[in-house]
Amino acid sequence: MSDDHVYMTLAEGHEDDTRWAYGTGFEDPLHGVDTTVPEGVDAAELAAVCVALADDALVSAQRLAEWITRAPELEEEVALANIGLDLLGQARLLYSRAGQADGTGRDEDAYAYFRDAGDFRNVRLAELPCGDFAFSIVRLLVLSSWRLAHFERLASHPDPVLAAIATKGVKELAYHRQYAAEWAVRLGDGTDESHRRMRRAQEQVAPYIGELFTAYDVRDEVVADIRQVTAAAGLPMPVYRPLPGSGRDGEHTEHLAPLLTELQGIARAHPEATW
Amino acid sequence: MVTTLLDARHIAAQVPDPELPMLTLADLGVLRDVEVTEDGTVVASLTPTYSGCPAMAEMRADVAARLRDAGYARVEIRTVLDPPWTSDWITPAGRRKLAEHGIAPPGPAPRAGGPVALVLSPTRHAVTCPRCGSADTEETSRFAATSCKALWRCRACREPFEYVKEI
Numbered sequence: 001m002s003d004d005h006v007y008m009t010l011a012e013g014h015e016d017d018t019r020w021a022y023g024t025g026f027e028d029p030l031h032g033v034d035t036t037v038p039e040g041v042d043a044a045e046l047a048a049v050c051v052a053l054a055d056d057a058l059v060s061a062q063r064l065a066e067w068i069t070r071a072p073e074l075e076e077e078v079a080l081a082n083i084g085l086d087l088l089g090q091a092r093l094l095y096s097r098a099g100q101a102d103g104t105g106r107d108e109d110a111y112a113y114f115r116d117a118g119d120f121r122n123v124r125l126a127e128l129p130c131g132d133f134a135f136s137i138v139r140l141l142v143l144s145s146w147r148l149a150h151f152e153r154l155a156s157h158p159d160p161v162l163a164a165i166a167t168k169g170v171k172e173l174a175y176h177r178q179y180a181a182e183w184a185v186r187l188g189d190g191t192d193e194s195h196r197r198m199r200r201a202q203e204q205v206a207p208y209i210g211e212l213f214t215a216y217d218v219r220d221e222v223v224a225d226i227r228q229v230t231a232a233a234g235l236p237m238p239v240y241r242p243l244p245g246s247g248r249d250g251e252h253t254e255h256l257a258p259l260l261t262e263l264q265g266i267a268r269a270h271p272e273a274t275w
Numbered sequence: 276m277v278t279t280l281l282d283a284r285h286i287a288a289q290v291p292d293p294e295l296p297m298l299t300l301a302d303l304g305v306l307r308d309v310e311v312t313e314d315g316t317v318v319a320s321l322t323p324t325y326s327g328c329p330a331m332a333e334m335r336a337d338v339a340a341r342l343r344d345a346g347y348a349r350v351e352i353r354t355v356l357d358p359p360w361t362s363d364w365i366t367p368a369g370r371r372k373l374a375e376h377g378i379a380p381p382g383p384a385p386r387a388g389g390p391v392a393l394v395l396s397p398t399r400h401a402v403t404c405p406r407c408g409s410a411d412t413e414e415t416s417r418f419a420a421t422s423c424k425a426l427w428r429c430r431a432c433r434e435p436f437e438y439v440k441e442i
Contacts, residue, residue, distance in 0.1 A: 089327025
């Protein structure tokens with residue numbers, strides 16, 4: 001195997017069966033990490049926290065990947081795909097931690113591919129269709145701002161594994177929020193059309209924001225971020241009119257099941273296969 | 276057959292990064308530790324640059340393969356997440372090699388800990404063009420072909436270049 005050219009390396013077969021891209025049956029991303037759940041940490045609660053955060057990330061990553069070949073410019077496609085990749089990585093770590101904590105020993109594939117929509121605990125905002133670029137930017141701003149503030153708190157969680165995943169994630173999420181915030185300002189303060197689209201996107205996103213604020217209340221941080229961005233963008237603060245129900249309780253929109261059908265199709269058609 | 280810890284460290288440290296093959300895993304700062312246990316198992320610890328870095332599986336396999344080829348029968352590759360990787364761990368040799376290959380090395384990483392402030396005003400961030408050395412450069416995208424890089428261009432020599440982000 002040649003090591004001096006990355007594309008050659010990718011194209012060559014691997015005798016040791018190493019696979020580069022995503023699929024099923026990968027080695028546990030927490031392999032070699034001390035996975036003992038410390039005394040005083042409620043294991044079931046820890047697992048639930050990890051699953052909710054992993055589901056947010058997995059579903060968001062899937063939506064972000066839908067922009068590939070459809071974004072306004074190649075650079076934005078690369079950016080959205082990179083953000084999705086970071087979230088996918090966070091999801092893998094969190095699913096692995098959930099499987100250790102809840103005592104089932106389930107791996108990341110079991111969580112990602114073999115649960116139905118009613119078992120997912122992501123917020124509904126993550127599963128809504130991509131809409132236009134303005135909608136995806138407003139959604140990304142809200143989700144990344146919330147996740148960043150939430151991860152900053154989780155960095156001092158008594159479970160050292162979740163704390164480490166969060167500490168690492170903070171660095172990535174700061175880039176995600178920055179990207180969304182800069183685009184929100186550019187579009188809000190752009191043309192009449194981009195401003196109108198941003199206003200519409202805000203109205204579409206607003207009913208779903210409340211669902212985020214259940215545990216670890218980071219509402220103040222998120223509101224401060226949105227206030228800062230809307231002020232710079234010449235946009236109003238979104239009007240807070242929460243919808244009943246919550247994705248955190250497994251209540252989802254009609255959009256989650258088709259997303260999962262696409263995500264899980266191959267794994268379910270060939271449940272023993274690895275690729 | 277090699278048996279010493281020094282040898283095992285040296286072998287693991289020489290493994291190239293799959294995405295930035297001009298750097299070794301030691302240059303990149305992702306090889307955190309190599310030790311030999313009492314029963315002779317070589318335990319190498321790796322940390323991912325980003326949570327979603329798709330090269331992690333490849334890195335693990337490459338380190339294990341090199342050590343086995345060198346005669347170590349029992350090899351274990353561990354993942355460490357804490358402390359998280361920072362671009363500050365790229366060694367001076369690694370930075371030099373990046374620049375030689377047209378990739379601008381990162382500046383100092385932002386201080387970790389405490390809330391990360393959202394800054395919307397344009398920030399002056401001096402990145403030197405690795406090709407012509409001009410400081411007259413601008414960012415074209417904060418995301419690039421791999422998680423750890425951004426896209427920049429030089430206004431002096433007009434060439435685009437990649438830049439390893441600070442995290």
